[in-house]
Amino acid sequence: RGQPVDQAEVIIETTADHMMIYGGADDTGPEPRVWIVEQIDFFNHAVWLRDAAGRMTKLDLPTGIWLQAHGDWFAMKLRKDWTAGGRTYATDTVLGISLSAFLNGSRDFAVLFEPAPRRALQGLFWAAGKLVLSILDELRPRFETFTPSATGWSRETLGGLPEIGVVDVWPLDRHPSESNGDLLANVQDPLTPPSLLLIERGVASPVVLKQAPKTFTADGLVVTQHEAVSIDGERIPYVQTGPGGETGDAPVYMSAYGGFAHSVKPYYNASLGKLWLERGGTVVQANLRGGGEFGTRWHDAGRLAGKKLSHDDFAAVAADLVRRGVTSAKRIAAQGGSNGGILITNMLVRYPERFGALFCTIPLIDMRRYTKLLAGASWIAEYGDPDKAEEWEWLKAYSAYHNVKAGQTYPPILIATTRRDDRVHPGHARKMAAKLQAMGYEAWFYEPEAGGHGYGKDNKERAGFEVLGFRFLKEKIGWGDEG
Numbered sequence: 001r002g003q004p005v006d007q008a009e010v011i012i013e014t015t016a017d018h019m020m021i022y023g024g025a026d027d028t029g030p031e032p033r034v035w036i037v038e039q040i041d042f043f044n045h046a047v048w049l050r051d052a053a054g055r056m057t058k059l060d061l062p063t064g065i066w067l068q069a070h071g072d073w074f075a076m077k078l079r080k081d082w083t084a085g086g087r088t089y090a091t092d093t094v095l096g097i098s099l100s101a102f103l104n105g106s107r108d109f110a111v112l113f114e115p116a117p118r119r120a121l122q123g124l125f126w127a128a129g130k131l132v133l134s135i136l137d138e139l140r141p142r143f144e145t146f147t148p149s150a151t152g153w154s155r156e157t158l159g160g161l162p163e164i165g166v167v168d169v170w171p172l173d174r175h176p177s178e179s180n181g182d183l184l185a186n187v188q189d190p191l192t193p194p195s196l197l198l199i200e201r202g203v204a205s206p207v208v209l210k211q212a213p214k215t216f217t218a219d220g221l222v223v224t225q226h227e228a229v230s231i232d233g234e235r236i237p238y239v240q241t242g243p244g245g246e247t248g249d250a251p252v253y254m255s256a257y258g259g260f261a262h263s264v265k266p267y268y269n270a271s272l273g274k275l276w277l278e279r280g281g282t283v284v285q286a287n288l289r290g291g292g293e294f295g296t297r298w299h300d301a302g303r304l305a306g307k308k309l310s311h312d313d314f315a316a317v318a319a320d321l322v323r324r325g326v327t328s329a330k331r332i333a334a335q336g337g338s339n340g341g342i343l344i345t346n347m348l349v350r351y352p353e354r355f356g357a358l359f360c361t362i363p364l365i366d367m368r369r370y371t372k373l374l375a376g377a378s379w380i381a382e383y384g385d386p387d388k389a390e391e392w393e394w395l396k397a398y399s400a401y402h403n404v405k406a407g408q409t410y411p412p413i414l415i416a417t418t419r420r421d422d423r424v425h426p427g428h429a430r431k432m433a434a435k436l437q438a439m440g441y442e443a444w445f446y447e448p449e450a451g452g453h454g455y456g457k458d459n460k461e462r463a464g465f466e467v468l469g470f471r472f473l474k475e476k477i478g479w480g481d482e483g
Helices: 099-103 270-277 296-301 304-323 339-350 374-383 389-395 427-438 459-476
Strands: 010-014 020-026 033-039 045-050 056-058 066-070 073-077 082-084 087-089 094-098 110-113 119-127 130-137 140-149 152-157 166-171 183-189 192-199 207-211 221-229 235-243 252-255 282-286 332-337 357-361 413-416 443-446
Touching: 066 119, 073 099, 073 119, 094 099, 094 140, 110 130, 110 140, 110 152, 119 166, 130 166, 140 166, 221 304, 235 304, 252 304, 270 282, 270 459, 282 304, 296 304, 304 332, 304 339, 304 374, 304 389, 332 339, 332 459, 339 357, 339 413, 339 427, 357 459, 413 427, 413 459, 427 443, 443 459
Parallel strands: 252 282, 252 332, 332 357, 357 413, 413 443
Antiparallel strands: 010 020, 020 033, 033 045, 045 056, 066 073, 073 094, 082 087, 094 110, 119 130, 130 140, 140 152, 166 183, 183 192, 192 207, 221 235, 235 282
16 A cells, blocks of 8 residues: 555665665556655655666655556655645645656646545555545545546546445456456455455446355344544544444443554454354444544544554543443453554553453553564654653553553453564563563463464464453453353
């Protein structure tokens, strides 16, 4: 997403300070060319173009853009406001222009997409000379196509796709030179298994090629969307799946992520379906600030000093479930992994009264030392630098390892990592579990040998990891189902 070539990328160099330079060949133009990307930090990069004669040109563009080129055209999404050609374009706007005209000094961009507070671009790609934009509008998937020409860009809406759920679209052909504009789509929602659709160019209705089998019984279950109000008044959306109606005592499984502009979508989940929904439970997926659901504004509000707000959002959703009469706090189980590990451990130390049990997986926890461990330094743009006093001030506010206190009423927690995690060091989980146990809290720890930054090296190990977590959560919230 957002990289400047359609082809596979090749890493050219990795520098000592974690920045990278990488590139990829592009033969969609009149002559072969290579796009070079100089990574500045996790979200920012400079773009260079190497032509067939070997000449290198650094494009006069802002950093942090998503850029896709095809033939003599390119389109880009801005990460910040940008002024060019006497005009200022807002953050998250998508602009299009002729590449040759741009290189000759033109800054006469066409505006292809303008964001709204709850409408944001999720990705862009080219297929047979058409630019396809993936959009979330109040979490509803939308797709628009643009065809450039000397007289402007024509626009169409991609039809025949569901109005709700998850829709992913991509080119049918692997290489742009092979494409005739046909697309593939993956369509699903929490109760409907994925379907693979063919969207043929010029044909109004997609054709279903294949559908995955149902892995759990969804009879009587419904999917609804709701909003909680966070600590500062921001509306936080969440998707609830489970039996219709409120009982005040539903066993609830909550999850979220809230980081790195990653948009959380309501996918079909076989494990949750079989082990939670089919047995009468309710599943809630929250869309926190720090994610990418509503664009850069939403992401920036939940990163750096704002990361604490992302955690407040999750706690607000838990409170809203109680307010709406869905459940009680002691019946809410929550899970989060990686960046979500910061989230779950903050629920433990900041909002313990809102949860009955917590499952923290492959977690980032100790924000004082995270930059010294494995890939941690590459995430400074998301969290901040603890070696800078002013940034440690906000980091320590959500470094749960440093905020654990004795004599509190914390819910039971299972902290699980993998010994061979090559991204988030298992030391985060080990230290947190040891500290909680030393203080006398009910903190359980699990660390299989394999798995990397995930739940196991194969499906069997991943299944075991998940079952362990679900059983723990069920037992601790007092849900004695038959499984």
